[in-house]
Amino acid sequence: MPRTIDPARLNRFLAAEAARLGFSAHGVADPSRLTKTDSRLREFLALGRHGSMEWLADRADERANPRNLWPEVRSVVMLGMNYGPQGDPLELLGRKDRAAISVYARNRDYHDLIKGRLKEFAGRLVARFGGDVKVFVDTAPVMEKPLAELAGLGWQGKHTNLVSRDCGSWLFLGAIFSTLELPADMPEKDHCGSCRACLDICPTNAFPAAYQLDARRCISYLTIEAKEQVPHEFRRAMGNRIYGCDDCLAACPWNKFAGQTNEAKLAARHDLEAPPLAELLALDDASFRSFFSGSPIKRIGRDRFIRNVLIAAGNSGQHALVEPVRAHLSDPSPLVRGMAVWALSRLLPHHEFATLAEAAVNETEPEIAAEWRAGLEPTGRPQ
Structure with missing residues (x-):
């Protein structure tokens, strides 16, 4: 040596x-x-x-x-x-019937x-x-x-x-x-300057200040790390983001140079670029594991994943998703049932949701019962 x-x-x-x-x-x-x-x-x-x-x-x-x-x-x-990515991942946020998956997880x-x-x-x-x-x-x-x-x-x-x-x-x-004493390179300098694009675009205000992150408010944390129900204050802001969030990354002006390199980028799975919410809602545990085999998404498990998809469905304004969402009211997972209630409170007229709520009087899970009550309140309705 x-x-x-x-x-x-x-x-x-x-x-x-x-x-x-x-x-x-x-x-x-x-x-x-x-x-x-x-x-x-x-x-x-x-x-x-x-x-x-x-x-x-x-x-x-x-x-x-x-x-x-x-x-x-x-x-x-x-x-x-x-x-x-080959294009702008933020364009998908406007397609409310489709799921937005973070770029890194599409392969x-x-x-x-x-x-x-x-x-x-x-x-x-x-x-x-x-x-x-x-x-x-x-x-x-x-x-x-x-x-x-x-x-x-x-x-x-x-x-x-x-x-x-x-x-x-x-x-x-x-x-x-x-263990070798290799010659070290010079550190890179900060070239952000006065730019605030990544801070200002955050849907949930997850940055208390520049260079600081409160993960508890970050959609990537809420959709990937959080094992409990997503707090009410963040659900609408999540839009159709079902796994991760690329907003702060995609807003960076330095991305304009990324496409000028000659190296081959990682190609995304075509079926993960804009999957329909209705198809994802139909996944049971076995089909979830099969569909996401080899994907980082598989690690969060089917229940947390469907929780996220239900939030996107509730934010979609798509009446065609009512029946796929309603099917989850009898799901074995309280995490899924609770978010199905919330999604229906957003998708259904008040009188239809109230009729469903009357039939749910025997719900034994306190958190799910609380979702039904919140959905009946005027503040819980779509705006």
Whole structure:
């Protein structure tokens, strides 16, 4: 193993391997330079902005400092893969009978897409330069975005996501921890300037301030992480977003450069680009698992997924969805039944909803009974 590594030789190797394996960006970070990460993470957790994501707090020490996770790490090779969409994902928000799925989830699970390539990259790094390595793709307490900024891949924008001058806000990130003292790249500077596009477009006002996120208000959190019913105050704002939210990413002006690169982007599954809500409402557990095989959506389970689709149905204004929604009033899952009630309160005239409510007097779940009562109140009706 060489005691020193020529930066030019390393850069040639990283560039060649990144291109060969389909990565759009690469760089090396010195983990000892993560000086502000710990205090920002502690503040985020102390304010409770992580919501029910207790895994963020459980391993906060390791997350804040890579050497708490693996004491031998001396360098981190960061890699980014462009997953930018072919068109504007926000156009789908106007098609109320269709489901809007976050761009990143329209293909195979990105963990599966990247991890194999990352392991191959790491193996060739060891073969060429020596040392020991560990690879991570959002599967361990690793602060990928601050490390990517240190490695020069981009900067954390006001929406807290990484922004690249070449790929905009559309980058999957992977990390290779190495015991080698690799020459580090220069961190990227913040190029957001006075722009507020990502902050102003947020439907639920999830950003208390620039560079700060309250996950409890974020539609991505509400549709993916939250296991309980979505609070009433956010349901209408969700529109037809059933898994994740791309608004703050899609609004970033730096995205205009993402299409100028020559690399092949990840192609979305055609049937996930604008699936009809009616078809998704018909999924039982077996068909849900089959339809979303290999997709990150499968991880949230059928009940949470149908909960999200029912909210979209309630926001659709489509009377044709009344019967597919009504069918879920007898669903075994309280999570699904409760949201079916809410959706019908939005889709049906008051007298029809009241008739249904009379037949539901034997509902034993307090939360679902509360949904029926709320639907009968004037404030619970469509506006």
